[in-house]
Amino acid sequence: MTRYSRYLTAFQTIFTKELLRFTRIWLQTILPPVITTVLYYIIFGNLIGSRIGEMDGFSYIDFIVPGLILMAVITNSYSNVVSSFFSSKFQRHVEELIISPVPNWVILAGYVAGGVARGVMVGIAVTSVSLFFTDIQVQSYGWTLTVFILTAILFSLAGFINAVYANSFDDISIVPTFILTPLTYLGGVFYSISMLPEFWQQVSLANPILYMVNAFRYGLLGVSDIPMGVALGIVVLFIVALTGFSLYLLNRGIGIKN
Amino acid sequence: MNALNIRDLRKVYKNGFEALKGVDITVQQGDFFALLGPNGAGKSTAIGIISSLVNKTSGHVEVFGHDLDNDPEGVKSCIGLVPQEFNFNMWEPIGEIVVNQAGFYGIPRKEAWRRAEASLRQLDLWDKRQQMSRTLSGGMKRRLMIARALVHRPKLLILDEPTAGVDIEIRRSMWEFMSELNRQGTTIILTTHYLEEAESLCRNIAIINQGRIVEHSRMDRLLHQLHTETFVLNLRDPLNELPSLQGFELKRLDGQRVEVAVNSEQSINQLFEQLSLHEIGVTSLRNKQNRLEQLFMNMVESARNGAAQ
Ligand SMILES: Nc1ncnc2c1ncn2[C@@H]1O[C@H](COP(=O)(O)OP(=O)(O)OP(=O)(O)O)[C@@H](O)[C@H]1O
Numbered sequence: 001m002t003r004y005s006r007y008l009t010a011f012q013t014i015f016t017k018e019l020l021r022f023t024r025i026w027l028q029t030i031l032p033p034v035i036t037t038v039l040y041y042i043i044f045g046n047l048i049g050s051r052i053g054e055m056d057g058f059s060y061i062d063f064i065v066p067g068l069i070l071m072a073v074i075t076n077s078y079s080n081v082v083s084s085f086f087s088s089k090f091q092r093h094v095e096e097l098i099i100s101p102v103p104n105w106v107i108l109a110g111y112v113a114g115g116v117a118r119g120v121m122v123g124i125a126v127t128s129v130s131l132f133f134t135d136i137q138v139q140s141y142g143w144t145l146t147v148f149i150l151t152a153i154l155f156s157l158a159g160f161i162n163a164v165y166a167n168s169f170d171d172i173s174i175v176p177t178f179i180l181t182p183l184t185y186l187g188g189v190f191y192s193i194s195m196l197p198e199f200w201q202q203v204s205l206a207n208p209i210l211y212m213v214n215a216f217r218y219g220l221l222g223v224s225d226i227p228m229g230v231a232l233g234i235v236v237l238f239i240v241a242l243t244g245f246s247l248y249l250l251n252r253g254i255g256i257k258n
Numbered sequence: 259m260n261a262l263n264i265r266d267l268r269k270v271y272k273n274g275f276e277a278l279k280g281v282d283i284t285v286q287q288g289d290f291f292a293l294l295g296p297n298g299a300g301k302s303t304a305i306g307i308i309s310s311l312v313n314k315t316s317g318h319v320e321v322f323g324h325d326l327d328n329d330p331e332g333v334k335s336c337i338g339l340v341p342q343e344f345n346f347n348m349w350e351p352i353g354e355i356v357v358n359q360a361g362f363y364g365i366p367r368k369e370a371w372r373r374a375e376a377s378l379r380q381l382d383l384w385d386k387r388q389q390m391s392r393t394l395s396g397g398m399k400r401r402l403m404i405a406r407a408l409v410h411r412p413k414l415l416i417l418d419e420p421t422a423g424v425d426i427e428i429r430r431s432m433w434e435f436m437s438e439l440n441r442q443g444t445t446i447i448l449t450t451h452y453l454e455e456a457e458s459l460c461r462n463i464a465i466i467n468q469g470r471i472v473e474h475s476r477m478d479r480l481l482h483q484l485h486t487e488t489f490v491l492n493l494r495d496p497l498n499e500l501p502s503l504q505g506f507e508l509k510r511l512d513g514q515r516v517e518v519a520v521n522s523e524q525s526i527n528q529l530f531e532q533l534s535l536h537e538i539g540v541t542s543l544r545n546k547q548n549r550l551e552q553l554f555m556n557m558v559e560s561a562r563n564g565a566a567q
Pocket residue numbers: 258271272273275277295296297298299300301302303304342
């Protein structure tokens with residue numbers, strides 16, 4: 001048994017465990033975002049959207065599709081990792097991992113892969129539903145998929161960091177409620193930032209979610225408020241920074257060791 | 259090679275509490291070792307450091323020649339841990355808990371199931387493998403943690419109060435199980451508050467009190483230090499008056515029971531000669547206290563008096 005085959009087995013074990021965890025409770029994990037998205041399409045897309053008219057040259061319902069899909073990916077990859085890792089701390093079975101000869105990067109990779117898997121599954125479910133309400137033509141599958149995966153990775157990492165610091169179940173809902181949701185709503189899911197006054201356009205540029213939503217919209221519809229290179233660069237930069245920070249927390253044993 | 263070598267181990271918790279104040283412990287390969295001490299002495303803290311659950315403040319830990327600072331993975335691969343508190347997922351089936359633990363050690367799934375079956379069968383849990391762990395009784399949960407700790411066949415098994423809350427029948431079968439494991443070559447470190455358990459199972463012993471080792475020796479040598487043993491005698495007929503025996507002093511507990519101390523220079527034969535001389539019939543006798551227990555109490559008490567001065 002070489003060292004790397006040992007690591008690979010450990011990774012697969014964590015990943016499979018995560019996969020089983022959220023698919024077992026699919027009623028709570030996969031179904032709700034699908035229902036929410038359907039409601040958005042009915043209300044914003046059909047009822048209100050038809051009165052809004054066009055945005056960036058698309059009907060309003062088509063314009064919000066990319067943002068809604070991405071919103072589901074963000075929330076689900078985040079909440080998968082935050083709730084899973086926090087409950088492993090809370091019930092102490094994180095100790096099973098700490099005492100095992102697994103390097104921290106394998107632990108992190110396992111949990112992030114679990115979050116990405118949920119993000120992707122929910123994303124696929126939401127995209128399938130979207131096809132009933134709209135008739136969008138995907139402009140670039142490459143871009144779409146890249147942004148999709150990168151976003152899931154980024155928010156899985158963020159969820160992991162949240163779980164490391166959390167000491168109670170309240171702590172794991174503070175960040176989603178007070179930071180994640182506002183950033184998502186203000187991240188250009190429902191509007192083009194070109195509609196905003198100059199000052200608020202500049203402020204919006206500090207919101208990382210804006211870049212992802214626009215990059216994703218570019219992949220699906222071929223339009224974006226932001227140059228693609230910049231969007232991608234910023235997302236990758238965030239991933240690198242959060243990975244480094246997560247590993248630092250794990251190596252120091254912050255939140256999990258005395 | 260020693261299974262465990264601890265030098266000058268110190269631990270100060272974040273709140274400033276000094277739980278270990280320079281601890282030295284050596285456990286030889288193949289040993290069955292007792293780590294004893296009163297509540298709060300620092301046993302679980304020391305075990306936590308050895309198994310990487312707690313960061314040490316300073317000192318050296320070596321397990322089968324692997325240094326904890328330079329080769330933590332080497333250390334971890336050698337150790338199987340049964341912690342004091344339940345630390346498995348209550349919403350996970352028993353079989354998967356054991357198989358996943360094997361997976362974390364790098365054992366592929368098929369082989370992991372084979373091993374999980376073996377260790378769950380040994381601990382009488384195989385039939386329950388599909389049940390959620392929260393449905394187990396307290397004693398079964400302890401056994402689950404033992405099965406989990408054995409799945410990667412560790413060279414050093416550390417058991418932090420494995421028999422707490424386990425009924426006597428199962429405790430006995432656990433003793434047999436641990437002894438057999440030790441005979442087959444697994445080094446075992448055991449903490450327990452049942453001192454007769456430590457006395458009958460372990461060959462070497464360390465006693466820790468308030469973060470310091472107060473005794474580290476062979477069990478038989480330690481027991482030899484005990485100068486007096488107290489016996490309780492059940493008498494055939496009630497005694498109205500306590501006779502004075504030569505060399506022994508009887509103490510009345512109630513009408514038909516007396517207590518007598520026998521020191522290491524005397525023998526029980528002498529005691530019975532004296533009793534016969536006074537025509538006192540004894541139907542049965544027992545140790546008032548387990549021998550190790552008596553030593554333990556002496557030691558902890560003298561340490562407390564020392565600290566008070
Ligand atoms: N996380 C912590 N923060 C602060 N103090 C702690 C922490 N964990 C343990 N202690 C303290 O360290 C001391 C040693 O605790 P430890 O759990 O090692 O004792 P023990 O010998 O295992 O006792 P027991 O027989 O009750 O299990 C105790 O006084 C305890 O209060």
